[in-house]
Amino acid sequence: MIIHIDPSSVSCDHIKQFMFDFIERELDGRLLMAMDNHVLSCEECQVMVKNYELSVDTGRKKISKTIKLPEGFKNEILKSLQDFTEEDDN
Numbered sequence: 001m002i003i004h005i006d007p008s009s010v011s012c013d014h015i016k017q018f019m020f021d022f023i024e025r026e027l028d029g030r031l032l033m034a035m036d037n038h039v040l041s042c043e044e045c046q047v048m049v050k051n052y053e054l055s056v057d058t059g060r061k062k063i064s065k066t067i068k069l070p071e072g073f074k075n076e077i078l079k080s081l082q083d084f085t086e087e088d089d090n
């Protein structure tokens with residue numbers, strides 16, 4: 001699928017709108033990278049992608065293999081998500 005988004009202006013709306021193609025990696029490579037970067041820095045989109053993956057439940061887990069997380073970064077995200085969840089419980 002060819003869509004024209006300026007990779008430097010990827011927003012949550014773009015992730016939402018093109019979630020399927022993003023998960024399936026059916027977009028322009030530069031755009032996919034920009035979307036990966038957005039998702040990595042956006043907790044809202046991380047949750048969105050996770051929920052999408054759970055809802056489609058294909059068992060392919062494509063995105064978690066495709067996104068290359070820098071060493072330690074994943075732990076930081078998990079930790080901040082954990083903090084977020086703990087705060088939410090109060």
Ligand SMILES: [Zn+2]
Pocket residue numbers: 011012015038039042043044045
């Ligand atoms: Zn976002």
